[in-house]
Amino acid sequence: MVISDRNRRASDQVVLPVYLVDDRRSVEMADGEVVGIGFTPFLDEARTVELVQDDGAPVLPGVVYAGVSGVAFHDDVLQLPHFGAGRPVEIHPEPGNPNDHNALAVFGGGLRVGYLPGPVAAALAPSGTRRGHGVVLMEWSTNGVRSGISVLGSMHVTLSLSSPG
Secondary structure (H helix, E strand, O other), X not given: OOOOXXXXXXXXXXXXXXXXXXXXXXXXXXXXXXXXXXXXXXXXXXXXXEOOOOOOOOOEOOEEEEEOEOHHXXXXXXXXXXXXXXXXXXXXXXXXXXXXXXXEEEEEOOEEXXXXXXXXXXHHHHHOOOOEEEXXXXXXEEOOEEEEEEEXXXXXXXXXXXXXX
């Protein structure tokens, strides 16, 4: 059943189908090779409409695909299996955060690994105290040690993930 915006109630669930394709990228840097392993997200089953990571704004209304900031402060946590590509994460608002009242922390396995970038958090923070959900789409490693992650998530929209069968 399709519900028009006019007839939508706050309790109605919005589901966004996202189609994933395996992805591996590498970039030579001065301090070693940076390798990304994970998935590229698409909005259509034919995989022609790609979602592109944007650390400055939501990629769709209420949907974020961004690198996680502050992981260098949680390097020991970042190495845990909770933050591998394809693993689920939770997004927790931290309105009492002294550095940013819009802060949205990223958790996996009950452990905080970092935050969504400030501009993205500011756009999504009006969600109040609602917790969001997401998935690690890409894990980045330098010389074999995980150095960053990118997540796809939302505070309101349920993501329905599919990969090629």
